[in-house]
Amino acid sequence: MTDNTTRLDHIVLWVDDPLAAAGFYEKTVGLEPVRLTEYSAGEAPFPSVRVNEETILDLMPRAKAERMGMVPGAAESSGHPVNHVCLSLAASDFDALRSRLEEGSVPVSDVSRDSFGARGSARRSFYFRDPDGNVFEARHYD
Structure with missing residues (x-):
């Protein structure tokens, strides 16, 4: 493209x-x-x-x-559901999202580093599920 x-x-x-x-x-x-x-x-x-x-x-x-x-x-x-949907966030929003999920007792995966995505290698990422079982990845590049 x-x-x-x-x-x-x-x-x-x-x-x-x-x-x-x-x-x-x-x-x-x-x-x-x-x-x-x-x-x-x-x-x-x-x-x-x-x-x-x-x-x-x-x-x-x-x-x-x-x-x-x-x-x-x-x-x-x-x-x-699809395998997962990935949300790309600023580093501060990434940390805030993880905190809100943990405060809400939403299980989250360990943090991965340097995973490939649309903008190259992301610094950090993790996964979580919504209440309906849809899987999301959150990541940041900066």
């Missing part, structure tokens, strides 16, 4: 309770909720959380899996 016109727009995560998931991502991970009020009012099919100005995580209710007929096999993906 030689130009920078391709961006990651969103990732859809299957969750049991979108409001609880949004709460976890807001309070523990530090991501801003999007369309939470609209979802609660029945005006949006799912809420999201903002990763950055260009990327969100959609929190799709697992109960909607049976209606995922637009792609063959999509309904069967419910309950089978």
Whole structure:
């Protein structure tokens, strides 16, 4: 890829309770909720959380899996999360996230060093799971 016109727009995560998931991502991970009020009012099919100005995580209710007929096999993906999603943070945000996770009794992996990613070798990284079993990696490059 030689130009920078391709961006990651969103990732859809299957969750049991979108409001609880949004709460976890807001309070523990530090991501801003999007369309939470609209979802609660029945005006949006799912809420999201903002990763950055260009990327969100959609929190799709697992109960909607049976209606995922637009792609063959999509309904069967419910309950089978991707291997993991990686969040790249500044070093101070990395440390703050790890502290919030530990304070919230969310299990975290040991810290790894110099793991490869989109921007080269990350200084530190660790893994954690959200309440629905989706696995995340947190890392920083600086």
